[in-house]
Amino acid sequence: MSYNIALNFEDGVTRFISCNEGETVLDAAYRNQINLPMDCSDGVCGTCKGSCHQGNFELGDEYIDEALTDEEVAEGKILTCQMIPSSDCVVQIPAASTLCKTGQAEFGGTLAEVNLISPTAIELKVNADQDIPFLPGQYVNIKVPGSEESRAYSFSSRPGSRELSFLIRNVPGGLMSSWLVGQALAGDRLSLTGPMGVFYLRPVARPVLMLAGGTGLAPFLAMLEELRAKGCDQPVHLIYGVTNDDDLVGVEALERFAAEVEHFSFKTVVASPDSAHPRKGYVTNHMEDAPLQHGEVDVYLCGPPPMVDAVLGYFREQGIQPTSFHYEKFSPSVAAVAEQVA
The missing domain is CATH 3.10.20.30 (Beta-grasp domain)
Structure with a gap:
């Protein structure tokens, strides 16, 4: 063994x-x-x-x-x-x-699908050449074909499969975005290095609050895949916030998780005042269902820097100190994901 x-x-x-x-x-x-x-x-x-x-x-x-x-x-x-x-x-x-005397593992894969699932989000599917072990929530660096540049993307698929998926923000003029939307073809070869990061799902021993912003939903999809496979006996609540209605993706997957993962619930929030969405504002405006338990909660937060800073400020103002607080900031314009764990 x-x-x-x-x-x-x-x-x-x-x-x-x-x-x-x-x-x-x-x-x-x-x-x-x-x-x-x-x-x-x-x-x-x-x-x-x-x-x-x-x-x-x-x-x-x-x-x-x-x-x-x-x-x-x-x-x-x-x-x-x-x-x-x-x-x-x-x-x-x-x-x-x-x-x-080690470093990031390097592996190859074949591009399977590129789906423009909204004007602002791309789903990338890759068939890896080998089994790629990672912890749900971690990311890899993917080299942009035809360049020496790499971009960091969180897995949205569950560990243990060679069928990898990623949720990527469609950045106008972005190096990876432009290649995916304008040049990528099924069968193209990709080079990946990793896994990386300390933002990953720990054993669930108490209520969990997940806060996602935009394509920061990706690592939570991997975490929820893991919970669906292994089961969960604690309440897990996700609040998913975006800027505009078009940014709201992955809702069907979340609905499936809500039906199949016991104790999981979620809500979506749109910041734009022009949205027709029933919940407007920011994730911090919709914490009424969050299982905060006077701090007896594990919090996972992934989104753009302003969102992360706002949520950290919210917890300070409320005087809530979670048992554990794991957060990751991301910026689509840089090659690596900035990570913090508090």
């Missing part, structure tokens, strides 16, 4: 390795040609200290307190030289991937 271990490095790169039953994460990483920080490999120096964000494992008792204290263990800290997984795990490595 083996387990999939996601190694999240501090520069945002995620590498997946296979860890055999009874094998330490450190040994599995070296077997996969990833040199995690290490001086002793005996639980003495503490150089290989990291943290486990999800999954089951054993640490044993072959390390000393100076390397890992009881308080650190209670906080989820681990030593990769002592950590023996008993399930799939996500491990945070406090070092850049380049220092561990």
Whole structure:
């Protein structure tokens, strides 16, 4: 038996390795040609200290307190030289991937479909050459054919499939947008690197509030695919805000999730005062159904910078401190997604 271990490095790169039953994460990483920080490999120096964000494992008792204290263990800290997984795990490595002699994985794929689903949004479907492991909510960099430039897009499909999908903002004059709308053909080859990012769905242990702006809906579609597959016993509420009526996409998919994912609900909001939509304004104007639970809630937020800043300000003004708050800002004019986790 083996387990999939996601190694999240501090520069945002995620590498997946296979860890055999009874094998330490450190040994599995070296077997996969990833040199995690290490001086002793005996639980003495503490150089290989990291943290486990999800999954089951054993640490044993072959390390000393100076390397890992009881308080650190209670906080989820681990030593990769002592950590023996008993399930799939996500491990945070406090070092850049380049220092561990690794980096973003590169893979190829074939363009399957390009759908202009609204004047402002494009759905891109890619058939990957190989299985692409990622955490629901993460993104990849896709190289724009005919250039040396790349653009970052969140997966909107569930991990575990070679049929990848992305929800992309149609930016007038944008390098990727122009290629997709004007030149792309089914069968074209694409080069992708990743996965990247610390914005991903954690184990659901309490109510969840999801706040999406525009094509920031994409990572939530991947998260909801995961919840549909694995089930969920906590309330999950999504508020999806856009600027104009034409920007509202993916509603049919959300309706299917609402019918198939127990405890999931959603609402849509349009900011334009000229909209005919029944709910106008911003996501912060429509929080009445949000499961805030006096802060006993996990919040996920993805959208353009003004939206993210406005939501953060709302929570400060309301004096609400969520148990966890994960947010990601994106800008369509840059090659990489800016990420923050609070």
